[in-house]
Amino acid sequence: MENTKILLLDDREENLISLRAILNRDDIQIYATTSANDALRIVWENDISVALVDVQMPGMDGFEFAETLASNPKTKEILIVFVTAISKETRYAVKGLKTGAIDYLYKPLDPYITSAKVDALVKLARSQREIREKNRMLENYAAIVTNSPDIIATVVPESGKILSVNPSVEIVLGHTPESLLNTSIIDLLVSPEGSPLQKILIERSYVSGETIVLEDQFFGTFRQHVWLELHLMYRNRVLFLNLHDIEKRKAHERELIKAQNQAEKARRAKESFLANMSHEIRTPLNGIIGLGNLLETTALDESQKGLLEMLLQSSSSLLNILNDILDISKIDEGKFSIIPxxxxxxxxxxxxxxxxxxxxxxxxxxxxxxxxxxxxxxxxxxxxxxxxxxxxxxxxxxxxxxxxxxxxxxxxxxxxxxxxxxxxxxxxxxxxxxxxxxxxxxxxxxxxxxxxxxxxxxxxxxxxxxxxxxxxxxxxxxxxxxxxxxxxxxxxxxxxxVEEEINKKSQYIPFHQLPPFPGKKILIAEDNRINGLLLEKYLAAWQIDTVLVLNGKEAIRELQSTTYDMVVMDTRMPEMDGFQAARYTRNEIGLDTPILSLSATILPEEIEQAILSGMNDTLSKPFEPMQLHEKIGILMNKE
Structure with a gap:
């Protein structure tokens, strides 16, 4: 089988190198260039089937390049996929599809999705090439109709009665030509009511004389469903039909959809893994950093201070690695926000x-x-x-x-x-x-x-x-x-x-020297023993009375029996988590007590879920005591 020829057009050489590496396989011949003009020469001189085109390029951009190909009969059949890093908004997608593209790939490219899409497009291009070649043969050599692999039939348009059909109908659908003569072609349709062919016959849209192309499902032997592509032409009060078996192409399309669904499933699994990983690492890391903060307030000799400093530095390095992993994931998913x-x-x-x-x-x-x-x-x-x-x-x-x-x-x-x-x-x-x-x-x-x-x-x-x-x-x-x-x-x-005065960064103050909140009482809902201890120590240093519970159910019982100035609640707890407890507090008990969410993940979805459940603010673990102090001050002053 002849190799499928693919064009790669991107004004950055490094992007072309990346795409070549992803698409390196024996059945594909790749032409790559950074120039749109050079790309036009390539498609004119070579039988290109698929083109992966960057949208944003100097001179002629991707949209203009696609329109140029679509306007030329020699290149209009090339399957174009835009490769872009611009917004995924509908208006950009619609603009691309109107210029002739059939799909988008978004930067940074996922190798697996890119390879799967290109594989499906290669198969689709090969299938379409077969269809075009066969149709050209039928147009140029009417004498070979009898031996054509496609079903060729003539039909009375008003009734759908089959006047003639070639032997291929037996190969494709399993019916002998003799058995179908004088029967209605509508009887072979799987779903006549929603059939494109039925609609054309009823509306008589065939009378324009133009060739009409559509797809429909037909019954085969033993009532099997077979997808056929129909070319209809009306001449001398008779419909001439060319029906081509496109089951393979439909199978390719189903594989493409399957690949897209698998990619989406993998994305959701990745998000779930990141959320769990973040929680499982950040929870003990919060304990380590917090215990280090507590140790700083005790009497230490120089050797112990050095060891403590190394402990906190190591914790900070681990936190930076975790944040980098999550940041990369958010950027790849398009969920990363830049806030100037x-x-x-x-x-x-x-x-x-x-x-x-x-x-x-x-x-x-x-x-x-x-x-x-x-x-x-x-x-x-x-x-x-x-x-x-x-x-x-x-x-x-x-x-x-x-x-x-x-x-x-x-x-x-x-x-x-x-x-x-x-x-x-x-x-x-x-x-x-x-x-x-x-x-x-x-x-x-x-x-x-x-x-x-x-x-x-x-x-x-x-x-x-x-x-x-x-x-x-x-x-x-x-x-x-x-x-x-x-x-x-x-x-x-x-x-x-900009002419604007910059707020100076506040000076670091040890947590035990921060202003107190005398007479205040806070309920802590935290199932991790070390994190619960840290919260009690921090709040005690700020002259706040505390009660510690281990899950959402215990928190609900406390709130029903005792008045608190505020609740500091972990999101992930056994029996009843923080989201459920917050919703119950707002909807069932009707309390407006400020609730601060403590979460060991920094994923936007969980932060949004906390606010929607009725919590007033969020704080991600591990946190600095000054951050907790600031949140408490803001929330209790809102009362």
Missing amino acids: SATDLRNIGKGIVDLMRFKADEKDLKINLTVDESVPACVMVDGMRLNQILLNLVGNALKFTTEGYVNLIIKNEGSKNGKYLLRFSVEDSGIGISEANVANIFSEYGQASDEISHQYGGTGLGLTISQKLVHLLGGELKVQSKLGSGSQFFFTLELEN
Whole structure:
């Protein structure tokens, strides 16, 4: 069988490399280009069946390219799939389908979904090619009708009576031609009432003389259902019908739907796994960090302080890894939100350098911050995500540098579209990266080499999440490096200057020094013994009386018998969880006591579920005592 020819069109070479890797198989011949004009030459010179086309390209975009193919008889049959990173809104999908595309693939591409869709499209293209070839043979060689594999018949349009039918009807449907003569073709239909053929005969839409193409189901031998594609033409008061067996194509379509359903099932399983993983890890991690906070308030010698500091650092590293995994998942699912706000870039840079200075001092490295004087004081950007990116890059640089320096640099490179072009770069004098291994560093869970992974450790997630976040901010993370001569990671963002005073970050205050809430009483519903103990200790330090229960049922009984100023409730508990308890409190008891949800997951679905169940606010584990103190103050002051 001749290889199916596929065109890949994307203005980024790295995307073409990725698609080639996904679609590498023996029965496919791939043509790839970054130029739309070159792509038009390729489709004209080669019999292309399927085209995967990027939507956003300079010059001629994907929509214009698709319209060009559709307007030419030689290329109009090419199956076009748009590959895009733009919004999944209906208007974009409708625009793409109107230009001739039959499907969309969304970046970042899932290899399994991409491969499954392309496999189904290849099969569909082959099936359609067979149909076109057979139809051309019938048009050009009327003499071979008798030997045609398709059913060819003539029918009286008013009654549906079959006047003639070729021998293929016996192969396709199992009926002899003689048995069908003078019977109605309607009697062979599986569902006459909803049949497209029945509708055409009743409405007499065939009289236009144009060839009509439709699909319908017919009874075969032993009442088996067979899908046929019908070509109808009305001439001399007779309908000429060409009926082609499309069971294989329909099977391919069913396989495509099955693959899509399996992909959706896998997505739901992934979400469930992430939610459970988050809960199972964050719950004990909250206990570890909380016990560390409690230990800080006790008398410790220098050795114990050092051990405690290492304990909290290790906990923080574990939490960062967990957050990176969840962030990657949310980005891949299109559920990650970028929230721009007025941000002081100098404060971000200074905060990162100050935070990482102790690591630099441990390795006797110089860590420097350089910000151009022309960089605006305040810009609109998601400061939290920008901080996360730069912190990852600086941490990586320190990790792979044994002597010399790490520099964080923010430069003004002019303006574009009325916005500042700001370049963020992290330079180091570390081990560097070989040209052959540069491609590995941005892959999920990948590092430059196995040797690097074994020697320096790490998950390989930092650069992956940084690359994805930079893309969401509108930039592209790049690297310049030479083995043994250090590395430079950099990206450029278009940012708007804003004249707004930045709220200074509040100074850290130990939890036992935070303002008290004398005379207040809070019900704690928490089934984890350590987390329950931590909450009691925190609240006791703030002069709050507490009662601890282990599940939602016990919480309901307490609320029915005792008045509380507030409830701090875990979401996942045995017998009755926090969501059920909150709904019962609001709907059955009718209490408006403020309820703060404590959850060991940070997935948006669970946060939304907490609010819908009647809880007033949420706090994700592990949390800082100051965060809990702030939430309590806000909720109790709303009374």
